Every structure is written in structure tokens, then in C-alpha cells.
Amino acid sequence: QTVVTQEPSFSVSPGGTVTLTCGLSSGAVSASYYPSWYQQTPGQAPRTLIYSTNTRSSGVPARFSGSILGNKAALTITGAQADDESDYYCVVCVGSGSWVFGGGTKLTVL
Amino acid sequence: QVHLVQSGAEVKKPGASVKVSCKVSGYTLTELCMHWVRQAPGKGLEWMGGFDPEDGVMIYAQKFQGRVTMTEDTSTDTAYMELSSLRSEDTALYYCLTGHGWDLVYWGQGTLVTVSS
Numbered sequence: 001q002t003v004v005t006q007e008p009s010f011s012v013s014p015g016g017t018v019t020l021t022c023g024l025s026s027g028a029v030s031a032s033y034y035p036s037w038y039q040q041t042p043g044q045a046p047r048t049l050i051y052s053t054n055t056r057s058s059g060v061p062a063r064f065s066g067s068i069l070g071n072k073a074a075l076t077i078t079g080a081q082a083d084d085e086s087d088y089y090c091v092v093c094v095g096s097g098s099w100v101f102g103g104g105t106k107l108t109v110l
Numbered sequence: 111q112v113h114l115v116q117s118g119a120e121v122k123k124p125g126a127s128v129k130v131s132c133k134v135s136g137y138t139l140t141e142l143c144m145h146w147v148r149q150a151p152g153k154g155l156e157w158m159g160g161f162d163p164e165d166g167v168m169i170y171a172q173k174f175q176g177r178v179t180m181t182e183d184t185s186t187d188t189a190y191m192e193l194s195s196l197r198s199e200d201t202a203l204y205y206c207l208t209g210h211g212w213d214l215v216y217w218g219q220g221t222l223v224t225v226s227s
Binding site for chain 1: 156162163171214
């Protein structure tokens, strides 16, 4: 059973830069895993930020970017703002059409 | 732009089944790959299953195999997710999620399913 790992929590100062990661319990994440990133605030449906590694969804500010860093997918927020304080989830295709979400990262901006 | 509208909240008794719908507009269902995701109260997102664009079949997460059925009515561009043998742990928000090929981009608004005796 593949497990997708994310940092449980992270903190960033307003205006700062933070990189959240998305890894696999075994093996490396690459572009062929089609990693996507979602932002969710309490009581709201998830919002798509990034799909297929680094494609920004419509209307998403340029301060959000996706990449592969080493053996993980990464979401970088450059110039963090107060309303970036949210839960962030990644999802990857682990093969044979199956997808697995990471456990999510709770980002605090303070 | 793809727009997804899901059916309303449901309350079911343990052992019953629930069928949630997801109406697509902006594109036809045949142009998209539909997936279903759930989120239990206070928990993370969980992929339940979806369309594999490579093999052209529905793939279900192992956890739900035998209990979930995902279907599509292309005449109305509506996708359905039916979950049977409901138990209290199935109480959750259920979302449809779709995009072109391998891109999971567009979300429905969510459907709350409550399982309670």
C-alpha cells in the first residue's frame, strides 16, 4: 500500500517563502506521477492550485509554483500572505490508474 | 471551463446504499475523466476511484472495492457514485473531481452523506 507523505505542519512569516513537499513511502515522485496540489480552508471545498507537476490552475496567483525537487513533488509559495493560511494536499497517480492523497500540511502564516 | 454540480445532502441508515450525482457543464462527460474523493469530518482527502484514461475503465481504491460503483450517463453528462453497506465511518463529504486526461482540476461543491441509526 503506497503512502504519500507530507509535512503535517509548517509555518511561514508574512512575505516569506515556503516549500511544501510530497513524497512516496517507497520510490521517487516524478512528473509521470502527475502530482497536483490543492488548498483547503475550513468549511470550503478544495481549490486546485497546481496540476501535472507545475501547471497553475486558472486564477491562481503566480506566487504559487509547483516542481520536482529531488525525489519529491514540491509546492512553493513565494511572498506568503495571511490568507495563504490553509491546509494543503497533494495527490499523485501511483500507477494502474490509482491515485493517493497525502495526509495534508497545515500551513500557518505568522 | 468545467462546472460540476452535485446532488444534495443525504441521511442514511447503516447497511443502506447512497447514490450521489455530479452534473457536468462546460464540457461533455466523454471529454473528461471523473473521479470521486471523500473527506470525513476533521480528516484529509481520500481518493475513492476514477476513470483511467490509459485503459478506459473505472478504477476503484482497494479499500472500496466491492462496495462502490461509479457510473456515467453520457446522455445527461451526469456521473454517479454509489456506495453500499454504509456504516458510520462512511459519514463524510463526497466530492466529484475531474479534468482532461491525467489532470485533476475541477471540483464539485461536495455532498454530505450522514450515516446514522
